[in-house]
Amino acid sequence: MVRRYFGTDGIRGRANKVITPELALRVGQAAGLMFRNGDHRHRVLIGKDTRLSGYMIENALVAGFTSVGMDVLLTGPIPTPAVGMLARSMRADLGVMISASHNPFDDNGIKLFGPDGFKLSDEVELKIEALLDSDLTKQLAESHDLGRARRIDGVQDRYIEFAKLTLPRHLSLEGLRVVIDCANGAAYKVAPGALWEMGADVISIGVEPDGFNINKECGSTDLAAISRKVREVRADIGIALDGDADRVMIIDERGHVVDGDQLMAVIAESFKEDGRLTKPGIVSTVMSNLGLERYLGSIGLDLLRTPVGDRYVLERMRADGYNVGGEQSGHIILSDYTTTGDGLVAALQVLAVVKRRNKPVSEVCHRFEPLPQILKNVRFKAGKPLESATVKTAIASAEEKLGRNGRLLVRPSGTEPVIRVMGEGDDKAVVEAAVDSVIDALSQAAA
Template sequence: MRKLFGTDGVRGTANTHPMTADLALRLGAAVGRYFRRDAKGVHRVVIGKDTRLSGYMFESALTAGLTSTGMNVLLLGPVPTPAVGLMTRSMRADLGVMISASHNPAEDNGIKFFGPDGFKLSDQAEEEIEALLEAGVHPAQAHNIGRARRVDDARFRYGERVKSSLPRALRLDGLKVVIDCANGAAHRAAPEILWELGAEVIPVGVAPDGLNINLGCGSTHPEAAAERVVAHGADVGITLDGDADRVILVDEAGSVADGDQLMALLAERWNADGMLSGGALVATVMSNLGLERHLAAQGIGLERTAVGDRYVVERMREGGFNLGGEQSGHIVMSDFATTGDGLMAGLHFLAEMVRSGKPASELARRFEPVPQLLRNVRFAEGQAPLELAIVKTAIRDAEAALIGKGRLLIRKSGTEPLIRVMAECEDEALLEASVGSVVDAVEQAVGVETPVA
């Protein structure tokens, strides 16, 4: 079992275990040794990061650890997570590293790894890296220490790849687009790409200072973009998170559409064009029941996975599917990218606006969601509330009440110390009661008075 890695790499508060410079150095050495097992030829790794202040520290520590085992390091600077997957593969690297805590606040950071194929590492690979970390890594001999150099054009290479996913003749002339980059990794690339395609661009969240990533902006706070859309009479708003691997849309009236609505639109369009491999969309257990019903009515299947875009991608690769994602806005189009790409998904939405001539409000409301309620309860390190009898009883009772009427999903977050309690039911009183009873039980178990919003 993995102890260090969660659902999306290693993550936590900077300068607090496990996100310390010391551990990053040792982790870099362990993963470097893992990918240099044959000790032959030239080995290289690409490292990207978002705009967090602690990114400098982790970039330096990882570089030290990796070069100590003989890996040559190519530093991309601030780039979206999907750019790391792309560059790992295109630069024939053994390994890609992204330093980011995605949508988390600035004091957090994370480290996630990509294999030479540009896809995130498997659970098994992460377990083996953890074993190397625990055992200790012997450094390379002095004459075999790796080198490090900067790559200055990473974001331009990424931009060309994103644009190439669209029809060559497509232009966005006449569209007024609000783009909220969350003061994160896409703060330069996203506005540039939209402008190059002909859109009138209204940028938001493009002044990172190391401490303001995701702060009151981006996909976790789409109200900032919604205000700009209405104020400027824009056609649409595209909101990204800190590392730009997820997207939430805002229509011309300021209404917000989540990843489920965008996946529904793309699945419909691709299915109609004969582009939807396997005749199905891959999504997680968090996706709304309304999405499943809507797709079924269109003759499109829905494959569900555990939460985490890595599990979506694994199922896509296993089953030969080319479209998947999460309600939170990770949209994976494997014909063009190896992981979720918020900007690319947003551009495909704009392409459909151009093709159809329809407003964002019509395209972003594909189905009526079944009422869904999600509440989070934070717990302390060492606690295991889901194992306690009071919580198990509450879950069992709530599940029994929802039989034939809805569904209940309880899970431990893979990126934060939270228990997530989610239910769907068209009877909103039953929905509130079911979620409330489980939340109350978890709060009693962990000694928390109020849940996290």
């Protein structure tokens, strides 16, 4: 069955063009009907980031859920992982996050969590899609069974306390000067608050949301501002979250970027030393650098790879019993604590290692030398360029050039008419030549 609404991370698109009030209303109705089980009073918890369109979508979702008899708990701006945590701890039947993550303000999205705090499976999403395309008017609640909506207080404090409890109670961040960039997004209050309560000297940027500036020249996808600030105030570390705070990037004391691959290496090694790994390895995607795989192998750990997307990482973690996983982009999933990527919790784990080793972040967080990795895209208007015989030959030839000391990944984008080509290996010139040969063949086939 073709997915019409859900992508790899919920429903996402341009606010008031794709993500309209009408769609949000129907999502509320369809998801509400999907999760109405039994005779108890049903309830859904709704969080959001700081986008202007969040007000519109929130109100439409409330109308949808209440119209099918579900009570609604509104939290206001909180991180995506907080929605998963609160949905489970408050025994909600469903959790909803209104966010387009790291996208600009004019996009928005709807992410759904089950009562266990995990994002919904493909199977459940397809059932909701079927309901979205059905006549929902026949399944609305009677007048006396309509749901109620209310805002709840204290959720930010609950999340801060939850994040702090992922570290030992005796551990203090006193003596560390930390720059935190909250991307003018969902964590603009909770992240600085948690770090301050842990004893850090906190300098905050990206904490003045106005509805339009989420992820704008700040956050984990634009690291220039936090790199400057770390150097300016001579901080020990910079922590950059994205708009909904489910991903993180680190800046060392020199202003250099530490990506998700390095962070996973730091956390995996720390967990191994403490005997906290449930399996001798971690889960990541096909995009993680070969250098990470080699480093993990050198300390006796495996790297299991999945398709791109944190949901696929989590599915593999749950299926095979791994408790550390993530993506190069900074989605770090620590399933002992969270049900999805959590930028603040991952950052706290790194800070704990920094404190324990009492060494600079540039030393602690540089666990391996990344192999040269080149990523290029080809846009096409129609057709199936990957089925071209010329393209298949070019791919085979490129793989042969890279041999056993490199990797080639060619995949279509899940969100736009683009084919992505990634190559990596020990010799940058060989990698670039291999990638360019495939790009040339794809460009001709797509013409």
